[in-house]
């Protein structure tokens with residue numbers, strides 16, 4: 001089946017151009033001015049609308065059990081929320097599996113959980129220990145299309161420096177990406193206990209127990225651990241503050257290679273949110289920072305030091321979040337965001353806060369390139385999958401959400417665009433807020 005998208009402003013590596021896009025089956029067949037079509041081709045007129053590659057969110061946590069609580073979004077509701085927000089591919093970070101489980105245990109579990117995901121998906125492997133078989137297990141997963149793994153420097157399966165050196169050594173050999181949650185566990189535990197002893201437990205103390213130096217210390221150490229093992233595919237998830245970015249920038253200037261991710265919340269929200277009546281809604285780790293950190297995120301996005309904007313979508317019900325109202329230690333960490341990222345970041349472009357190139361690279365192209373999906377995904381090119389999001393210019397707010405979380409931390413942030421239409425591999429899935437084929441099944445993507 002052929003579809004022509006007529007006359008939109010399309011965003012490609014060449015910038016914004018008024019052109020038509022011809023879709024043939026699952027792929028983009030042609031991009032040009034005034035494409036001539038036959039009577040069998042379905043026509044959509046997108047005059048005055050922006051056409052971008054379907055968004056790629058490489059940091060979601062759907063269907064995650066964090067021990068005390070489970071997230072409200074599974075792969076179905078999370079996928080619908082993503083679709084409503086113009087994202088057509090996710091790479092999910094699974095939660096931890098049972099102690100001593102093999103590396104493929106969680107992947108096999110999540111492959112089943114994601115069967116009804118309406119958009120395309122993949123997973124990062126989750127590293128919990130450095131067993132003797134680690135290299136073999138990582139290599140087997142790589143053969144099966146899982147070419148990135150995540151380790152944590154805090155939480156229950158945190159890794160020591162020795163573990164991290166082992167992982168980096170193997171990862172270099174296998175040529176895979178290692179994503180790291182960089183926070184200094186010991187410092188955070190120390191600060192948490194000291195606030196608890198003094199009954200200082202309102203949401204702002206979540207932020208005070210994880211000050212910026214707890215992140216930047218871990219970032220600095222990781223950079224040196226990577227240098228020590230000559231590892232160049234280290235990917236920093238959810239970088240939140242100026243201190244970390246300045247260190248990362250100094251290593252980039254020395255010629256070191258690595259990747260940096262941030263999230264819309266670290267650009268648009270500050271720790272002032274924790275002081276509000278509903279401050280518990282915003283509890284996530286790393287926490288929201290100061291306004292000067294928001295400014296630094298913007299600067300390093302525009303300097304192209306930051307590669308990726310993902311969401312860290314990890315949604316809990318308001319009832320569960322409310323457990324943190326009096327005591328942040330009881331609050332499940334994480335916020336929703338998969339639905340808001342593309343409209344909000346495109347709004348940042350329209351407001352002149354980031355360039356169209358930064359938007360395209362950080363939300364679509366770089367995630368695809370870094371995680372082995374390019375040029376199948378992340379770009380509007382002839383031969384690429386026809387994953388396409390159309391944005392109309394109209395005011396939009398996030399008063400109601402598709403995410404089962406049922407609230408948005410961005411409710412005070414007006415979007416200047418609305419997701420108008422979404423195609424995944426040439427199939428029309430969303431138009432004018434109506435879902436077509438809600439039972440559409442996304443593909444599991446084997447990555448290079």
Ligand code: URP
Pocket residue numbers: 061181283284285286312314333334335
């Ligand atoms: O608070 C957060 N970010 N929860 C999700 C898990 C993680 O650390 O990424």
Ligand code: ZN
Pocket residue numbers: 181237238285286
């Ligand atoms: Zn994390």
Ligand code: ZN
Pocket residue numbers: 059060061093312314
């Ligand atoms: Zn996360």
